[in-house]
Amino acid sequence: MGTLWHNGTFFTLKQQGEAVDAVYVVDGKIVALGTKETLLQQFKQDITVIKDIKGGYVYPGFVDSHLHMVGHGEKLLSLDLSKATTSFEMREWLVQKAKDSTQHDWVLAEGWNENNFADKKIFHRLELDEISPNKPLYASRVCRHAALVNTEALRRACISRDTPDPQGGVIERDQSGEPTGYLMDAAVDLIKEVMPPVDREYVYQALKRSIEDLLAQGITGGHTEDMNYYNGFSETIDVFQSLIHKDKFRFRTNLLVHHEQIDEMSRLGFGPGPLSDYLEIGSMKIFADGALGGRTALLSEPYSDDPDNSGVAMHSPEALKALVKKARDYHMPVAIHVIGDAALEQAIAAVEEFPPIEGRDRFIHLQVARPDLVNRLKPLQAILDLQPRFVATDFPWVEDRLGPDRLPSSFAWKTLLDAGLHCAGGSDAPIEPPGPLLGMHAAITRRHPDEARHAGYLPEQKLSRFEAIQLFTSGSAYATGHEEKRGFISEGYDADFTVLTHNLFTCDIEEYLSAEVLMTIVDNTIMYKNEEK
Template structure:
């Protein structure tokens, strides 16, 4: 059985603007490229299906190299504060959520970002008490490295004036030492520990909603980190297997396993590698620091707008090395969350001391990367996992955090590519929207879509259109060691395609934001088609 895909422009991505008119696929693999007539002639005995892409522009399937799939589904199902433009609007939405919640429910929301507000307001526990005086309230910041809670939530978690900061976290306090309700990183996890556990059906439905949305946005696969937040490894891996293997959702899923779940993974008999053509276990995930928004990213020099603060190390320098060593003992690469330059330096130290046994390591985010650290990266077997959309949403407030001098070594995507480092592109959804075209637009323009006349933040770091598309195709394939089977449209590669209404190499840049997804094709099967 074979399929002839035709009536489109199929970009091979082997080099800029290289394209063909049709592609013949057999058993899920691309067999030949060319014109429709030639392929019909050459493979007439094997062609059992002829499928029309309706004049669309076809790319290798877009893959998000770093996101949280279940978290994205949760965001789609919960109160999303990311679009609140004022603190008053955020308050109104929380009040409505509190009214609608049952008497025994927690009031849950996520995505708030004080940098979207003209007054930069961060609510206190007492203000949240007015919104929800009796029900516990938990509102996660957009970065998911900080949260706001009310007094009832603090009470349930036994967080008081006398509670010390946990390792890797900060309980913000007022002048008298009382918690303000603003919790960072591990301190926010103290609240999560007393929340009612989510049940398996909730997690499954969240994952289902996520995958359906990702497919609708032209995404054929994702590298996701979810395995430490939904009742542990065993239950979460079963949810993925249920959706992908039993329910037939074709979506190329690479699982990052949080370091706290590695022992459970081993006890359940799992190890790194493919579980099926659509599900595989990849790397061990480690957090080295927090985020710039909450000033918990670990910097080598203090924050420009908080001179006593260097950020938060999630692990000591030595403990980080031991976690990398543990990954090696399990024959696994690591994926380390590093945003600040001090965190990046600690990660490089660990990778240099304990190189990978097999596969490639990842460093995720790299928002502050000093030139000396970039030079050291060049000698490592490492993938740099970038989220271009952060440039669109973190500026201009990030200039206040870092100061002018550090900006020259921050968000330097073009420099990383020019230095010959391998980079992949993702969204970090639900932190940012998962649309690959949003990420590509940000990589090319270095500005928010609303800032049409802006020259771009750090314009010398703008990527070409070809480089931007590569991040989400061949770059993501390289990150998982699949560069010889995915990321291009060429012979022998998997038949994963994203079909768009626009030619990304010639359309107006603003049309990236309005382009339609005609089809999303995974393993020669249409998984989404626009009506």
């Protein structure tokens, strides 16, 4: 028996502006589209439920193509420094956090960004010692590729002036060779190894809080990478299955599995493919480099504001190729984190040598993509996993990092789309807030919401509204091979809908920031409803 959804504007996204008044759904699949009257007449004997959208604007369910769902939940549950606008404010928040922590606790925080501070301050461990002299303090940078720690944290990790930089990481040191407390990429793992392990209940609560928030923001699914950080694959997959299957949190989840967890995944009898209608194992995740914020993204030429530094390679070219081959041995596509152009070049070379056996590879971020590399991407048929919101938060400071010569081929989303490449849209939450409308606004305006009079950074790279919405709908569906059943409102497609207060094709662009989610519908089930509206 079926459900009739009516009294809304249902955008099919088959072409710009195409819409219908009502949709008929059976067993979670769209059977027909049209007017309420036509569908009532056609399916009169089969319609058992009638749902009123009450004038809302309905889109194919928005899907975040790259985020860290447990990490997003952690951010919601912990001290969030991302909103600190001065170094003084960050210090005061850490002082309060240290006071609130019990005697044996670590002082934990995340999300600080020195680019939000007028003084660009990065705290020294001795300053952190003043805040927390006896308890270890760990504060992750917004990119999660760097962290600040105090002396006690360094002591517990046995990091001293004699500790060498690990492969793929940097221990920043002062002129005398002593660690400053600023650690980057693989060096951060030295601290994480001595931090208290999280328990299953903590991971469960973080994931539960995350999914609740994502649904409230109109997100019906996400492609998430969490499987290497919370007591390994076995415990983490169990939490996902408990929430999504046992507790019936309907949320279309595609799991990226870190390369260090692939063997355990296989040993436990898991492999790529669906575990249910809501949970599936996707690609093998590989980090090729770091991030631009900490100058660890791997560039082919040195940073313009640090001429002695070209970034950090997480693996040698040979080791990267070996990891891609390992994925092929497991019949898995790869999802490679590549921010710098040198990292992208190495990743392309690895995929060229070991092309996919099944599924679609994806390159995540692509913040610096030289024209010659764009041409090499075309025959690979890989997904380009973009986070438009980075344009809003990385400019203008990224201009100093990259310089005028590299800038035209950086954050160049329009260039990638015009080249005929398949692109998907995500947030990288908790690095950025996961709201899809924030990502769309950034893709269309190329500026931060607070810069309303700004013409946009690299304005020639602005996307149309239709292109921006497609990133988070049909683009994300294509990334996981679901383009024949998700990403459009069409016959035979899953009944996943995001219902908003605004028409995104005609409203003022600034109203993207004030538009509200009325309902989030997954598999014909209302998973979030805005009771106030």
